[in-house]
Amino acid sequence: MEPPPVRGVVFDLDDTLLDHRGSATRALGRWLPRLGASPDAGVVAAWFEAEERHFPRWSAGEITFTEQRRLRLRDVLPAAGVEPGDDEELDRLFAGYLACYQASWTVFDDVAPTVRSLHRAGVAMAVLTNGLGEQQRAKVAATGLAHRLGPVLTPEETGASKPDPAAYLTACARLGLEPGVVLHVGDRHDLDVEAARAAGLRAVHLDRRGAGPTDEPWRISSLTDLPAG
Numbered sequence: 001m002e003p004p005p006v007r008g009v010v011f012d013l014d015d016t017l018l019d020h021r022g023s024a025t026r027a028l029g030r031w032l033p034r035l036g037a038s039p040d041a042g043v044v045a046a047w048f049e050a051e052e053r054h055f056p057r058w059s060a061g062e063i064t065f066t067e068q069r070r071l072r073l074r075d076v077l078p079a080a081g082v083e084p085g086d087d088e089e090l091d092r093l094f095a096g097y098l099a100c101y102q103a104s105w106t107v108f109d110d111v112a113p114t115v116r117s118l119h120r121a122g123v124a125m126a127v128l129t130n131g132l133g134e135q136q137r138a139k140v141a142a143t144g145l146a147h148r149l150g151p152v153l154t155p156e157e158t159g160a161s162k163p164d165p166a167a168y169l170t171a172c173a174r175l176g177l178e179p180g181v182v183l184h185v186g187d188r189h190d191l192d193v194e195a196a197r198a199a200g201l202r203a204v205h206l207d208r209r210g211a212g213p214t215d216e217p218w219r220i221s222s223l224t225d226l227p228a229g
């Protein structure tokens, strides 16, 4: 039996709609030299490792959003040859990085045609992200498609972070749709595919960099490969 048609698409945001990794890399290229540091590949890799280490601790409720930023800087700055300083100094430094990050935001080229096509097909859309609401809404605004992308749901709105099933189910409820007709799309196989399926949604892995897992049965390399409703 054919599955029912997809009536809603829930997008992840970072590295799905917005090129977070590319934007952050360009931001480091602008920001680190201001601190007298070189944005070499080792420091850039350390930046993303520190993000991966500390950001989920905020999602899990272990530390505050500001603390995860300070911890990331405490990990990375010594590797870049910069003295981290006290909390106040760290907050000032992070504000400098953030300005560079925001100025570097880039939306993937396949987002606009895909969102327009889904809209024409009558498919409801939402954005589900573990980031901070204010910043994530600014990113969605930067796509120029906020009026089409629908509600932007962060842990502040849903009361849950991915991979908690409540996050995905809240997104479906906001679209007024049963999970079985909602497709979740994202770059993280664990958070965007496995956990979405566990919550009862359909899910597709957006694997832009070909990183795998290669045994994932529904893998696409571009949003334009999505079924248009």
Ligand SMILES: [Mg+2]
Pocket: 012, 013, 014, 015, 016, 186, 187, 188
């Ligand atoms: Mg992502």
